[in-house]
Amino acid sequence: MLSMHRRIAIGLTAAGVATSLLAGCSSSGSTSSAGASAQATASGPVKLTYWSWAPNMDQVVALWNKSHPNIQVTVEKQASGDDLLTKVITAAKAGGAPDLVQAEYQALPTLVSNNVLADISKQDGSASSKFAAGIWKQVTLGSNAVYAIPQDSGPLMFFYRKDLFAKYGLTVPTTWDQFAADAAKLQKEDSTKKLTTFSSNDAGLFAGLAQQAGASWWTSSGDTWKVAINDAATQKVAGFWGNLVKNGSIDNQPMYTPAWNKALNDGTQLAWVSAVWAPGVLSGSAPATKGKWAMAALPQWTAGANVTGSWGGSSTAVTNNSKHQDAAAQFALWLNTDPTAVAALVKDASDYPAASDAQSGGALATAPDFFSNQPDFYTTAAKIAATTAPAAWGPNVNVAYSAFKDAFGKAAQNKSDFGAALNTMDQTTLADMQKQGFKVAG
């Protein structure tokens, strides 16, 4: 993915050359926007396009189309990730962005600073009561505007192999100290097994763990930003995982690879620090282990505390390109708060809903199939979700994340100092913000 960003960057710098090469192909036309929205007429129904990556989103939207004949929404399924962010920003610059986009919370400041998203506080501002304050803050960026409606959330939890924990006599850790003790004990019992791995590919998880420890990577006052990726809380988290990697008590290979799937499947790895959506991933990556897992709250830094971070989660946003922002805002609100819609999101799109009411009962009354041995899965999950620490995102999270991949990738491979990697990440992010022209304090 990194290489693609580089290519895109090269592409932008080469724009001048290309313009001259292709001058013959361009026709002098009026600025137009792709997508159905532009073609809507006063007489026919309003047509909206919606870029989303969630599986079966078209089925959820079909419910809306059935009950709202005057506003017809078409889902155009996209691949999730930073590449989509680039695509949306490029399309918006050319006036061709769809009416609605699914956007991860950490992408919102980037989209807002690129002027992609419309402020829908007039239409949907009253929806704030339906969401936890920490989640709502992510879509307002701490301002009076509303840039998106929260869709799903990913509170962090601890997933472990119940059978193997019993076999090796490990206790389910309630603190990170116990977690480290478990990792060391497992090494003594069976050196071929690892408690878990530190994945330098998944900056989102690291961000969530830092969030739990109380980190606040980006803060802003007025138009001045402050970057504090190497604050004391994050240093504590980086040092903790760095030590585990260094003394070999956990693995240092990335997640979401065939090798990782195999390790989960055959029990080489016994636990996974992940989010509420983990059952879906496990059922795809480690189908052989169905019914052998259990979920518990994330280990804490101080015994008796009750805080978690989040990993992933996304929102539904309306773009500035949209010619029908009122209709789009109405749809976004319906999709994420209407009981029928949210039930369909949970059932068909495997979302863990962001709306507080939807986190218990309804479609979440029974545990996910993969965790049928833990019937109160979602009751426990809702309790944990309520303890989520607020997240603070900045306008260049993608840069910070790719700096994380580079710096921590090397550090994990060489089992070297994670603190130095964290400083690199901080400096790279800070330098990029200054280069982009943001006012940065300190």
Added chain:
Amino acid sequence: MTQDATGVSAPASVSALPARLRRIGWAPTVGLLAGAVYCLIPVVWVLIAATKSTAQLFSTFTLFPGSGLLSNLHDLSAYRNGEFWTWMLNSAFYAGVGALLSAAVSGISGYALAKYRFAGRNAIFNTLLAGVLMPPVVLAIPQYLLMAKAGLADSYWSVLLPSILSPYGIYLARIYAAGSIPDSLLEASRIDGASEWRTFRSVALPMMAPGLVTVFLFQFVAIWNNFLLPFIMLGDDSKFPVTVGLFTLLKQGAQAPSAYTLVVTGSLISVLPLIVLFLSLQRYWRLDLLSGAVKS
């Protein structure tokens, strides 16, 4: 596939050599075999992995075939009412029509550059050479901005048009026309009273055919495998080619697992047309060797 082509012809040429030259050079043979294994292992992996069910994919021995091929094919076809086959048809359309038009444009341009003398010929050719050196990915975003200005973004044209003009194809056609069409033949045609167009169509074009088949194949593979251009250009997933389509299956967000079995099976199917195409057009390449022997 090019390795296969040379691999097939190599033994034939070796056997034509005198016996004393037929000693096997062990170092190059081992080197080539290692290269072949290096290239073929991923193909074999895809082939075997496509036969595994979700439960088998990461839990059974890598090179041991599974039992899920039919259900994988069924699931892939069933995915969103056969969306995969729409993507395959789109890819076939982009690559087939794009490569055909590209071969036509390259043929005419290459012929003109090789056989006519006109002002600015070298300037055009040098510009083209610069175009050959520029990777097409660099152009994707500027091309998108242009297409959006022309109101063509997110249409079939937005992927097709940029694929037609291939500097490398024109370059190849020019070299090929210069090498394979004797000037005396064109003069004879003109003396017989053929128009320039007739000369090109009836005399030059048949002689350029092997070169143009090469251009067609190159372009077909390039468009078929292209990712960034359609990724940037298209928003509507029913217009996606198979490369971009499979990517959406792989990245469905954190809460849904990647549909690995579908992607692996889809990748396997998406390679088949390329293999068929190469095998069926290979004989035109052999013709290539003979046509080089025209005396002028």
